[in-house]
Amino acid sequence: MEIKLNNDKEVVETIKEGLKKNGGYCPCRMERTNDTKCMCKEFREQIKDPDFEGYCHCMLYYKSN
DSSP: OOEEOOOOOHHHHHHEEEEHHTBBBTTTSOOGGGGGGGSSSHHHHHOOOOOOOOOTTTSSEEOOO
């Protein structure tokens, strides 16, 4: 298993700017809770799934098997 940043540098830069403005909370979500703090709960759960391969909700991270 490997988790890496999106290969698209523009996407990474945009999401990182959004995270900075939102205090580390996912810029793609309206609510600000522990579940939406980057790395969000949704992606942490997906990481635990050995069959999951793909991007997190905001497309910042990619998990490959």
